[in-house]
Amino acid sequence: MANLSQKLTRLLRGQLNLKLQRFNSTGCKLIYCEHGDPVKVIRKETETIPDPAKDEVLIKMLAAPVNPADINTIQGKYPVRPPLPAVAGNEGVGEVVSVGSGVTDFQQGDRVVPLVSALGTWRTHCILPKNNLLKVPKKLGLVEAATLSVNPCTAYRMLRDFVDLKPGDTVIQNGANSACGQNVIQICRAWGLRSVNVIRDRAGVNELRCFLKDLGATHVLTEEELRKTQIFKNGELDKPKLALNCVGGQNALEVMRHLQKGGTMVTYGGMSREPVTAPTSALIFKDVRIRGFWMTEWSKQNADSIDRFEMLEELISMMTSNELQGPAFKMVNFEQYKEALMNTMTIKGMIGKKYILEFS
Amino acid sequence: MANLSQKLTRLLRGQLNLKLQRFNSTGCKLIYCEHGDPVKVIRKETETIPDPAKDEVLIKMLAAPVNPADINTIQGKYPVRPPLPAVAGNEGVGEVVSVGSGVTDFQQGDRVVPLVSALGTWRTHCILPKNNLLKVPKKLGLVEAATLSVNPCTAYRMLRDFVDLKPGDTVIQNGANSACGQNVIQICRAWGLRSVNVIRDRAGVNELRCFLKDLGATHVLTEEELRKTQIFKNGELDKPKLALNCVGGQNALEVMRHLQKGGTMVTYGGMSREPVTAPTSALIFKDVRIRGFWMTEWSKQNADSIDRFEMLEELISMMTSNELQGPAFKMVNFEQYKEALMNTMTIKGMIGKKYILEFS
Known part of the structure; x- marks a missing residue:
């Protein structure tokens, strides 16, 4: 039969x-x-x-x-x-x-x-x-x-693989309006993480601010606002354990300054075409850790791993339930x-x- | 009684x-x-x-x-x-x-x-x-x-805590003539690690070269020689898994270039008063990792740890057997x-x- x-x-x-x-x-x-x-x-x-x-x-x-x-x-x-x-x-x-x-x-x-x-x-x-x-x-x-396979996965892995984040913890990122940045914001919201999102000042910045807040951004700050912000000093937010960088140069340095002791900055892009600069004192006395992430390499190393299929399943589930939009x-x-x-x-x-x- | x-x-x-x-x-x-x-x-x-x-x-x-x-x-x-x-x-x-x-x-x-x-x-x-x-x-x-408690311990921990080194592996360092650098050379020799030691060109550089080679340096290179060296290309040495940096700036960058994929640079000093700069591509595509180390903090965090007493015992034993000189x-x-x-x-x-x- x-x-x-x-x-x-x-x-x-x-x-x-x-x-x-x-x-x-x-x-x-x-x-x-x-x-x-x-x-x-x-x-x-x-x-x-x-x-x-x-x-x-x-x-x-x-x-x-x-x-x-x-x-x-x-x-x-x-x-x-x-x-x-x-x-x-x-x-x-x-x-x-x-x-x-x-x-x-x-x-x-x-x-x-x-x-x-x-x-x-x-x-x-x-x-x-x-x-x-x-x-x-x-x-x-x-x-x-x-x-599905590049930006949402990049955001997911960077939030999962470098630092042990718990609900309520803070993540800071620059280039927050990038395709990956938008995924970071939404995954942070879904996982109960607070996200501080840095963008360049530009025409229509308030429209962009609203767009990112609608995605779930806890705070959206221009580079200028980041320099003066009190959100980590007034106790509203813990200092970030994790910083995600797709810009580099001075912007990355300003973001790095806000990391807590032992915090990690993960670079996945370099839109400014400037390298990442870390002050000696931040490395030695604050134990700041500088890393990079490349989704292509991760996927190659984890082609058949359970981690990969769990990630894809979770992302798809977040997308079909409208927690994560394309x-x-x-x-x-x-x-x-x-x-x-x-x-x-x-x-x-x-x-x-x-x-x-x-x-x- | x-x-x-x-x-x-x-x-x-x-x-x-x-x-x-x-x-x-x-x-x-x-x-x-x-x-x-x-x-x-x-x-x-x-x-x-x-x-x-x-x-x-x-x-x-x-x-x-x-x-x-x-x-x-x-x-x-x-x-x-x-x-x-x-x-x-x-x-x-x-x-x-x-x-x-x-x-x-x-x-x-x-x-x-x-x-x-x-x-x-x-x-x-x-x-x-x-x-x-x-x-x-x-x-x-x-x-x-x-x-005993600062330089030998700093060298020991940096060689032990960041990268899994096996006999035959290569370590590269700048400021190799520093007090800590001399300890690095000798501990590398005792542990069967190859050390590539970068120094500034200076009057009497050959005398210094001999001194460091006598301590056990595998290679001693000036910054200029490092730029042209073939030792990692001709198969003589594996590319370093670990780089130790007490200089910063351009020198640290030149040292970083030689790291193997996934290699780590640990900063413990900044003699040039220049920060550590990492190219975006090295972070993303070579997975280079930038860290810092501060012995004072380690000792505080590990005051009564077994690791600490094992380290001190091993260092003292290396010193009394003349493998490690002050x-x-x-x-x-x-x-x-x-x-x-x-x-x-x-x-x-x-x-x-x-x-x-x-x-x-």
Whole structure:
């Protein structure tokens, strides 16, 4: 009986594959053959989509973001350098079209997120080993799914892996309006942590302040306000145990000053292009600890770890219960990739909109 | 019988105390009533030496070093600020003169090292709770005993507490000719670690190179040589897991560049008066970790820990077996403290001689 059922399933799947393959036998991908200006070196290419092999899954991509790190990778300025020619893109969400004969965990129509970095997600179709995919619920928003594996995970790990934080503890961060910063604010709220969020003074700063407070920020301070703040002196908040830095330079130093004894600053970006500077006295007498975090490396080291799947499960649950919302975004068709590339490179807005490529 | 023996001991001790007290009833100490230039604010004062109370020990100081941190403490520039007026001095070695009735672990003639920081060791006599003293063997050199609790301990802990080092691993340090640096070299040799020692180019650099190599340095490099060195590229040495920094600024940055992925730089001094600067990429992509170490704080946190006594025992054993030699020094009589202060403040030599006050 089981045998018969298996045979029928295989037969049915075979027919579906055949049908879909006929329908989708040609796909498109955005590739680059040399490093350089993304607008110049990226080009669209068609490709024939084969059937998935035994342990593989054929996916029709639904959405894939254009992240700053994708730009840097294409420019050859990122430590990850896929062999050329390479398909661009690092994140995304797709739908299972068909599966190989050895795949039982996925079926047609499942929504999946690839879990390998630098895979090349800017393509209409991709074939992936079954172990490199995470099935996500359909109630998870498309944008949330497409941008799940970098920013929310970075925020989650930085809040979890460096310092033992308990509800009521304070976290301070600069660049609080960054995509990752917005995740930090929301995860802090969900976990009962107080967040002090530092932003640059700018036109419309109060609008930004309101936006971040709505996300759950305990305090939003400009750099100038941070210098004069009394919130750590008047007993309102404990000094932060953890500081998250994506700016560097003088701004990072001002943030570091507020850390409590033995506190840690974790750097995950350097928007000012200035290094992180630590006063000798802070290192020796305050035992301030300076670290860095890179999600790509963590994911590589923890590819099959329980920690990773627990994290993804918790993040998805936070997203589907609306505790954690995806980034502000603009969805553009795959064909308009140049607009997405140019806008990601010149991002200057208050809350940079993430460009998401749509493949339908 | 035991009772009689105890009574006799007590009686005898009492007589000795009486005799010694009569002999030494007046002592001298170097005190300061305000912070400022040590040569100006330090003055000698006589004091009456009482009998030790039940759990106390009366010590006749034999030798006490003048450390740069002592100078900074007197100047009010150090985070440790004993209440004024204060007796200066932080380290030393003494001999037990008499003990209180509750003291059984020490007896007259024992050589002891005080284990509390900022105690005030620049005095002919001091009375200390028995728990604040470490008995050291008489075969331990006087200079080694007097300078046991800061530099050798700092070197030991930095080599032990930050990174898991195994024989054959590499440690890199700058300011390698400092008092602590010399300890680092010798402990590395004793533990089978390779040490790469960075020094400033200077007149007589080859003499210094020989001196440090004789102590056990694997390599001694000037800053210029460090920039061009092939020792980590030609496979001779693994890249360092640990870097020790007492200089800061550009020098620390050059040293940091050689750390292996995940390596740690520990700062314990800042001779250049420049902060420690870490490139954002080193933090994120190389997972370089920046820490600081302060022996005073460690000793406070680990006052009665097994770790502390194991460390002291191991260091003393290394010293008595000549694996670890004390610093180059100049012994001066207590009365000539001004010479010691002035020379410690203007230390410029190749291997700064440590001034040791002698009380006999």
